[in-house]
Amino acid sequence: MRYSALGVFWHGLTGNKGWKPVWRNPDPKPHYDVVIIGGGGHGLSTAYYLAERYGIRNVAVLEKGYLGSGSIGRNTTIVRANYMLEGNSQFYSHSLKLWENLEAELNYNVMHSQRGQVMLGHSDGQMDMLARRGNMMRMQGDDAVLWGREDVRKHLPYIDHENARFPVYGGLMHWRGGTARHDAVAWGYARGADMRGVDLIQNCEVTGIRVEGGVVRGVDTTRGHIGAGKVALTAAGRSSQVAAMAGLRLPIESHVLQAFVTEGLKPVIPHVVSFGMGHFYISQSDKGGLVFGGDLDMYNSYAQRGNLPMVEHVAEAGMALMPMIGKAKMLRSWGGVMDMSMDGSPIIDKTDIAGLFLNCGWCYGGFKAVPGSGDAFAHLIASGNHHPAADKFLLSRFRTGHVIDETGNGATPNLH
Ligand SMILES: Cc1cc2nc3c(=O)[nH]c(=O)nc-3n(C[C@H](O)[C@H](O)[C@H](O)COP(=O)(O)OP(=O)(O)OC[C@H]3O[C@@H](n4cnc5c(N)ncnc54)[C@H](O)[C@@H]3O)c2cc1C
Numbered sequence: 321m322r323y324s325a326l327g328v329f330w331h332g333l334t335g336n337k338g339w340k341p342v343w344r345n346p347d348p349k350p351h352y353d354v355v356i357i358g359g360g361g362h363g364l365s366t367a368y369y370l371a372e373r374y375g376i377r378n379v380a381v382l383e384k385g386y387l388g389s390g391s392i393g394r395n396t397t398i399v400r401a402n403y404m405l406e407g408n409s410q411f412y413s414h415s416l417k418l419w420e421n422l423e424a425e426l427n428y429n430v431m432h433s434q435r436g437q438v439m440l441g442h443s444d445g446q447m448d449m450l451a452r453r454g455n456m457m458r459m460q461g462d463d464a465v466l467w468g469r470e471d472v473r474k475h476l477p478y479i480d481h482e483n484a485r486f487p488v489y490g491g492l493m494h495w496r497g498g499t500a501r502h503d504a505v506a507w508g509y510a511r512g513a514d515m516r517g518v519d520l521i522q523n524c525e526v527t528g529i530r531v532e533g534g535v536v537r538g539v540d541t542t543r544g545h546i547g548a549g550k551v552a553l554t555a556a557g558r559s560s561q562v563a564a565m566a567g568l569r570l571p572i573e574s575h576v577l578q579a580f581v582t583e584g585l586k587p588v589i590p591h592v593v594s595f596g597m598g599h600f601y602i603s604q605s606d607k608g609g610l611v612f613g614g615d616l617d618m619y620n621s622y623a624q625r626g627n628l629p630m631v632e633h634v635a636e637a638g639m640a641l642m643p644m645i646g647k648a649k650m651l652r653s654w655g656g657v658m659d660m661s662m663d664g665s666p667i668i669d670k671t672d673i674a675g676l677f678l679n680c681g682w683c684y685g686g687f688k689a690v691p692g693s694g695d696a697f698a699h700l701i702a703s704g705n706h707h708p709a710a711d712k713f714l715l716s717r718f719r720t721g722h723v724i725d726e727t728g729n730g731a732t733p734n735l736h
Pocket residue numbers: 357358359360361362363382383384385386388389390391392393394395396397398399524525526527554555556557558562577578579613654655656657658682683684685686687688689
């Protein structure tokens with residue numbers, strides 16, 4: 321069923337009782353052409369593009385919990401293309417272009433809002449870095465505007481510009497950056513994949529990967545063995561554990577990242593604001609809650625919850641940037657498990673095991689990557705060739721030393 325304004329109006333008139341579930345709940349078949357492990361953003365978008373662009377529809381997405389129970393439903397929803405290094409910049413640029421047409425493509429309202437994202441600068445050195453980043457973004461074909469003190473004062477009147485420790489020198493505005501509703505992205509891709517025949521199988525944990533003579537044959541799950549021509553790993557947060565089932569050791573650590581939301585307030589913060597020097601970023605949701613977060617909890621964990629010292633650290637950073645936030649009541653906090661690669665950049669690659677494909681290492685940036693990653697991973701699985709926008713995300717770079725060390729993204733304390 322396609323959604324339309326008339327349909328929404330009609331359902332409203334009839335008490336909204338006629339809506340049907342938007343995906344089926346099938347039992348697993350004995351064999352699929354492609355089995356995708358993990359029903360987060362990357363697994364669902366990969367399944368969608370496999371079916372839509374490559375006509376590969378005998379596909380199952382196996383999710384150990386419910387669809388969207390991982391970080392796709394736990395992130396702070398920021399979408400941007402302000403990366404600097406070759407490899408990352410063309411990939412995120414490609415992904416942002418897909419975002420800009422996503423609602424039309426999926427016929428689903430993902431509430432993509434290009435409200436602008438600004439990175440603040442608090443020293444001459446940081447302003448030089450922002451200018452360099454802005455130039456790289458523009459050379460890539462994306463937008464960036466370097467703001468001076470007065471520009472920041474005009475657009476962000478609510479922050480403490482003269483803070484003794486973090487005086488504001490300027491900022492880098494990326495107007496095409498913004499936010500999107502994270503759950504809706506998972507649901508939109510899930511619906512699109514299901515409509516094209518993909519089986520979305522929930523409560524189905526993969527417990528083993530079967531490999532015979534160097535060729536992948538299928539997976540063992542809590543719902544029995546499922547044969548597969550190809551197996552694709554998109555189990556962010558648990559990539560190392562799942563890859564170990566096939567005997568692979570990945571250069572990835574799992575860490576917790578927390579986020580916070582306040583009670584609903586009247587519109588006060590129209591943009592996404594990143595305060596890198598204080599480890600703090602913030603935006604306002606459409607319901608009015610101030611959504612903010614900071615740095616990793618800094619210890620390895622698979623627990624989807626955080627600790628109190630980080631709550632204190634993030635709250636202090638928020639107060640340093642915008643003292644008015646102290647008046648808002650915090651409603652909730654939560655944590656998600658991050659797949660931290662050692663250079664801060666992801667992996668989309670084949671493995672030495674024929675038919676086994678990797679998609680992992682998204683660090684804190686995997687939400688904005690969802691469309692580009694699904695598109696590129698589907699291309700790799702279907703054709704065996706790397707998508708041009710993602711051809712630098714090779715596992716071998718950790719062996720050869722050709723890392724894509726985008727400062728501030730990796731599991732290393734290089735956050736400024
Ligand atoms: C607090 C927080 C804030 C963030 N903010 C942003 C942001 O603003 N912008 C941004 O771009 N990114 C952000 N991120 C990062 C982003 O959310 C992640 O990088 C991205 O969601 C990871 O990819 P995914 O959606 O596929 O992961 P997930 O949704 O975690 O999907 C992986 C799935 O695999 C499943 N799985 C694991 N093991 C198995 C198994 N053995 N069998 C079957 N299924 C399995 C899990 O249950 C899970 O559902 C944030 C993350 C967090 C936690």
